Amino acid sequence: MQDNDKTTTPPQETFEVVEAEQRTGARHKGVYLLPNLFTTGALFAGFYAIVAAMNGLFENAALGIIVAGILDGMDGGVARLTNTQSKFGAEYDSLSDCVAFGVAPGLVAYSWALSGLGKFGWMAAFIYVACAALRLARFNVQAESTDKRFFIGLPSPTGAGLVATMVWLGASRGIEGSDVSWLVAFMVAGAGLLMVSSVKYHSFKEFHIGRVPFKVLLGVIIAFAIVFLDPPLVLLSAAVIYVVVGLMMSLWHLRKGVGA
Template sequence: MEGPFPPFEPHGPGENGDLPNNNNKRLRDIPLRVVLPNIITVLAICAGMTGVRLAYELRFDDAVYMVLLAAFLDGVDGRVARLVKGTSKFGAQMDSLADIVNFGVAPALVLYAFVLDQASSLGWIAALLYAIACGLRLARFNVMLENKDRPQWQGAYFTGVPAPAGAFLVLLPVYLGFLGIAPDFYYATVVSFYTVAVAFLLVSNLPVWSGKSLGARIPRVAVMPLILGVVFYVAMFATFTWETLTLSVLGYLFFLPFSLRMWRRQAAAHAAAARSNGD
């Protein structure tokens, strides 16, 4: 007799990947390593949705922390899955759907509750555009993963600002609000246009360096400065949270033109190499 829930098939019906199987090639027992990344993804959704609740309870500082926690968990689940060899088709789909909630819906609603509601319909339209742009950006990202003809060097770049970074950027008005800027109508109007601008960055063709080309190894002489730098940033974040987040957003925005310049240089270099090989 079957139970009330369908069997968990992380790789789809009839597919078992590297998991144990029986004579019918159907999954019997699921290793915990396959389920663990999905649990982390669900916790990320819980954090994002809790951030929305806290925002409507006017606990905006805790709401921002929850959205940032969701972003952290989103970055962890995929790495945990690869580390424990627990990747699955189910997990990939679950992670993509979670991103829409955590980086599209949750930040838009937190921002609307904090300041965009002061701009009435304009603020709501801006929140809608941001959430929809995030969904479009994630859908495009999933489609581009299937593009096998893309040059390998382009894999070091995102097309458009990634969704986690978009959530980080769009919450800048909240950070500034905690630094003393009152969320009135005029501020809300400016924030509405800023929100639309971030939405545009999500769906644009702007190449954004992902950092994947750095690799997993670093020079020996860079180990100590790296550790000290991380400790310094964490200490600053814990002590001067909103100032650190504001400067981080400004630094990221300042970096985008340099990312475009890096892309153009690499594109020109590879084009020149292709022409020389053709000759």
Template sequence: MKGRLFKNKEGKRRRGVHLIPNILTTGNLFSGLASVVFVFHGRFEAAAIAILIAMIFDVLDGTSARLTDSTSEFGVEYDSLSDLISFGLAPGFLVYVWALKSPGMLGAAVMFAYVACGALRLARFNVMGSSGDNRFFTGLPIPAAAGFISTFYIFDNHIGHLSEIALPYVVIALSLLMSFLMVSTVKYRSVKQLQFQGQHHFMYLVWAVLILVSVMAYPQLMLFMICLGYAASGLLEKGWSMVRVSGKRETMVHTPTKYSDSKE
């Protein structure tokens, strides 16, 4: 009898543990839909902040699933559908109403391209699963693209102040760039898989404190710079690897071959 009660309690506890990531994913979905509602009411900054909150929920649900070993196929699919709303539809709708209505159908086409590329990015990620190198993402993750879009709005609203003439063209260029990066084969490092060298733990802590203080002091600038830096990191790393490979090839071509002078 005691064994049966223990098993029932253990089963309820495990179901509760499995429920936590899905609750956090629901918070992600709620934040994304809240962003869409804020855009409808013309509250663009609240919409951008809601997308950033959805990013926090997205990080928490994945982390909780790994820590509690409660990853499931249902959770993976639910997370992808929520991501498409929060990081595909919400930022696409934000940029369209904010900056792309004046170009007409071109603006609508750019919005569609962003959302479609986000959906393709999520589908490819689900199909690839755990295959490949877990230290890298293939293509820019869709939360990072959404973070770039939302922080760019906050940056422009408080600091950039682009003119009405230049704004649509800049937003079109950036939206298409994010769309391309999401479906590209450019490798982006996964923050979850970063390996920190033991002897430098103190310096990592110092840098983390400095970044946190900078974000608190200048959130409109620093949040955008962080998202911009991550979006650019894959391109910079790919360019550097191409330079290194070409340099090695040139070295091999120009290195004289040494022949043996021995006589038979």
């Protein structure tokens, strides 16, 4: 009788464990709402930028891309603060970025300035879109293996901001895109190629939001005031400086390595 008890007990316990796991798994199915709301907002802003550009509202289109960048910067922080990171959220964020920072800037630039260049125009826009998609795919693959202090290649939100603020500045000044079409084509294609380059750009991820000295808060207030003096000009200048500094640092390190 004792032997029979030993042979029948384990299957019963195993069945109960599996049944409990199935009940637990079913109970926890779903996605985290708060961070994915920010991601959805960024996706909507990118979609709005495309629609606005199709209707000739280029300032609104540029603002849509800028708003997408702000929301994209917030969703990851919200997920970490609320401990709601998930693989679904990471994949959804990447797809949203492809629309907001890849397709939208390319189409906005094409609608504003590149359509008059014919094949060269859509080629420049497509180079940007394709490079943005490749940049995001490479980032997803290398995210766990690279130095968190630096991005390899120009970050897609910065590339999108460069294109968006260029369109915003031109549209706000009454400049016709057709008058600067070749410059826009160079900037758009160049931003795309920088995204898939090996140039290192500082990520500033070592700086965390928390208790900071009073001088830091004062500096942030002054920075906001400067931006609001002329938002498109200041933001475009900041994007260009970020791009140039990254290029100069990479050239300096390359020259230093060759000299050594």
